[in-house]
Amino acid sequence: MIGVDWGTTRFRAFRIGRDGAVRDRRAGPRGILAVPDGRFAETLREEIGPWLAAGEDQVLLSGMIGSRQGWKEAPYVACPAGAAELAAELVEIPFDWAKVKLVPGLSGTDESGVAEVMRGEETEVIGVLADFPAGGIACLPGTHSKWARVEDGRIVRFTTHMTGETYATLRGHTILGRMMREGPPDGAAFDAGVRRSAEPGGLLHHVFGVRAETLAGRLSDGDAGAYLSGILIGHEVRAALAGTPGTVVHLIGAPDLTALYARAIAACGAFAERHNGEAAARGLALIGAAAAWN
């Protein structure tokens, strides 16, 4: 089968064998925002044409391609859900050269009853946590970081933290960014920001400290960005880990970002295990298998 993690800004495809192993892969910038006029079918055929020509005839898509802004909207499946529950709700799309199905997103609530949704991350979480039958906690850092708790192979609850987007907008559009220059993202200033997030005063006070400490000559222009990043990631990690000290967090994502989160998680007294690479491929293979595609 062919598995595709088709997000907002990137396209990643995997040719997956009957044993679940990735036989070939391709990745590029043709996320759904880069596809003009709804030409998703044409784009898909251009991207995976050689594999179709080689005989593949089943394609499973996950990610924002199943959103209202994507090819076709796939309804959300309610938590708790794992590969079997997602496989039962695949949405088929007409496509002339193969059978194409969408993995639905997940919906749920946080512990206070506030709504949550994810689309794409569920496939990666299921892929990684398949190797941990006892379950655990997964974190996918990014623009909208996701934290998910898995029990018995099913995602039982998850939360979203707007950390990456908040960092970008504070840096790009407030007084904090005016004094920043590029500098090392992962040095002592990042660690200081993570420590700062444990102090009294709250996040809105802590972020102002980036300016105050720079004005006071105690923080350099080149370190201010890393300090801000440490404050925000520290707040996210502490809130997400509240009540579960010493836990293991499975980090899924790009190496530079999971490295930062691993530092912050260790500083907060928990343990990080980084998974890079092909969580999505593994999840797509598992969901495909649960749908009896293999």
Add this chain to the structure above:
Amino acid sequence: MIGVDWGTTRFRAFRIGRDGAVRDRRAGPRGILAVPDGRFAETLREEIGPWLAAGEDQVLLSGMIGSRQGWKEAPYVACPAGAAELAAELVEIPFDWAKVKLVPGLSGTDESGVAEVMRGEETEVIGVLADFPAGGIACLPGTHSKWARVEDGRIVRFTTHMTGETYATLRGHTILGRMMREGPPDGAAFDAGVRRSAEPGGLLHHVFGVRAETLAGRLSDGDAGAYLSGILIGHEVRAALAGTPGTVVHLIGAPDLTALYARAIAACGAFAERHNGEAAARGLALIGAAAAWN
């Protein structure tokens, strides 16, 4: 004497009698950002010329006019400081038509030792708290909200919270703003946001809930802004009041904003007293008196 609260975006002047009463006032948009080519002397003369012609010859300026971006930089005075300490460090500026002096800003640290500065708010806090000899807590909400603790007429400690600027940038430059329409700022949605700020998950998770609840159809486009505002102000108020339940907070600022904060403070179990109008004039008169100007 003449007192002027000259900030970044507005100019407010008061003609103050020997008894400290405000005899006349004027206000306009000629904040320091609106003064071209450093023409502060000309601007001041245009604004208060009639009072100078009537015999006033002492002018005290507070606010960002004393910053590096203003007329002349007045060094910060370290906390604790009140009218006497500020009066002892006034900075004179050459001006042909009267004696002009700048009130210095205040510097300090928060309880964790992180740097803090203010410029202009110290004068308003001293003005309002003069009526409360036992001291108390003042809050000046805004782009960069200030909370100050006053003891024996002196500001002993203060903190800044980047609440207003964070609200503006989240609304103006992130996915949260895309779905917002104008709506009542102070209704049930604001109160729901304040309550939300007490729940687990942290600020970065709570703000994402604005989007998730809207997508789930549980929050209207017109209420989303007020809900976000309540979340942020709620986080600020809870962090600032931590450890001092049931306290009285003296709110200083524009009526619409102090009304919102008063709602949030009451919801957090404390008591708000709103002071509008002429806190700056009162503070300038007190500092002038301490400098033996009256």
